[in-house]
Amino acid sequence: MAERVRRPDPHVSVERDVLVRYLDAWTATVLRSPRGGTYVECGDFAADAFRVFGEFADRLGDHHLEAVLVGRPVPPGGAPAGLAVRTVADLGDVRVPGPMLAHLSDAGPPSLVRGKAHEVLLSAAPGTDHRERLQAAGLGCVVAVDLVADDGTARALVFATADSRHLATFKTELWAADEFAGIRYRDPRDAEGALVDISLTPQLLPLRRALLEELDRRGSRTVAELQRFTLLETIYRAEDAVGALTAAVAAGQLTREPEKGRLGSRTVLSAS
Structure with missing residues (x-):
């Protein structure tokens, strides 16, 4: 009997898709800035991030872009040339003074989140409200969306930034994600809990x-x-x-x- 191929978790697939899409826009922005930027990865998407950074290989050498991997080794194949990489054992050890995008599994320590040029994308259990904590840390533009699979299981995806223009960019990428991944969106603030198909022209x-x-x-x-x-x-x-x-x-x-x-x-x- 042929071995059954395990299907990828649709929540992870959409989270990866949204992250990669937004990371592409974020990288283009920070590489136009003399301050550069830092990407912090606390999950398993380092290889995906490195592929995005590799698309900017012709510009990395002239700008400061750093990737910090938390509790993870550098993925096989290494990093693209010009990308500074460091690994740390614990998220609490990370200090980033300049522009930063962090992919987290929870809200992270306040010292990391706080900062006008800091942005976070985090996954959490549905019903977990990180909005007040993130806004108190200076990230006043927050969106939370439940990723609901066909079997009813859900995972929340939360993005926070201090810049409403970046929130608009994130939402553009959110609705451009893979519509065939087996995920629908749910607004946790919607009292009726309506499920909405991922689409560039969503149900309103x-x-x-x-x-x-x-x-x-x-x-x-x-x-x-x-x-x-x-x-x-x-x-x-x-x-x-x-x-x-x-x-x-x-x-x-x-x-x-x-x-x-x-x-x-x-x-x-x-x-x-």
């Missing part, structure tokens, strides 16, 4: 509910303000707000000023 009903609830709480808001809310408080991208709001207006759930025309950033919306 959970966002529509969240926006209506925000308008019930806060009163009239411009489209720009609701896009900002979408970016900072939901798993969706800012641009997704327009589609959700347009549907709500068409359904008579919202009134708008001015009454006609496309929804622009200054259009004011109110609950009907």
Whole structure:
């Protein structure tokens, strides 16, 4: 009998995909900065990160980019030329003064997380709320999304940064992940726990509910303000707000000023 091939964990597959996609954008950014950057890996994705860094091999020699591997050896094949690598036994031993992206299995020590140029991507048990701790450490832009497999098992993925532009970039990569990996997204703040397929054009009903609830709480808001809310408080991208709001207006759930025309950033919306 042929040996059964073990399927990869879909949670890990999507986490790796999202990390690699965002790491590519992050590396391009730090290599444009004279400060360089440091990548901290606490899991098993060092080889994946090194492949990303290898795509920038022609630029590594002229910029400072360092990889810190925590409790892991350098993967087979080694590091691309020009990448500084060090290994440490414990995450508490890591000190990074400049720009940093860390892939963690929990929130990590405050000394590591704290810093305007520090960003973290961490996996955690669903229902674990790291938002307050991360925001208290100075990372005010946080998104948490549950990765839910076909069998119902879930793992939370949390990203935190001090820069809303980087949060927008992360969400772009989040929705561009492998749609056939066997994972759907769930917003832990969605009271109905709706599952949404990974797609560049995702289903927007959970966002529509969240926006209506925000308008019930806060009163009239411009489209720009609701896009900002979408970016900072939901798993969706800012641009997704327009589609959700347009549907709500068409359904008579919202009134708008001015009454006609496309929804622009200054259009004011109110609950009907």
